Amino acid sequence: MSVAIKFEIKGTPTTGYVLFKTYEEIGYNKLASFQQLVGGLIEPVAYIDGAVLLMNENALNDGLLAWRVPPELERIVPEHFRVNGHKVLCGPVILVADDGEDYHGFKTVELAENALK
DSSP states (O other), rough: EEEEEEEEEETTTEEEEEEEEEEEOSSSSHHHHHHHHHHEEEEEEEEEEEEEEEETTTTTTTOOOOOEHHHHHHHHHOGGGTTTTTEEEOOOOOEEESSSSSOOBBBSSSHHHTTTT
């Protein structure tokens, strides 16, 4: 089993919105798993040592919600994602391992969390 960290905003204008952080299992077909988790074609947002942050490349065109980046992602998300003084992302994003040749899930939740530090 391998895992990715997923950040996704859920809610409605009536109930309000909440940012969820979950650990998702990556299946045998990694690309299909990544695309399912972000809801479309994947696009790298940022590379960090041993990991990459991926989002849906059509998130804005698909009308997915934009959300303020939480403190644990602040150092990862590039400056050009800043809007009105705050870094924002759109739609679900996932953090997965990157060995320089391929993207894949982290072997453990602990390794995934360490990538955020």
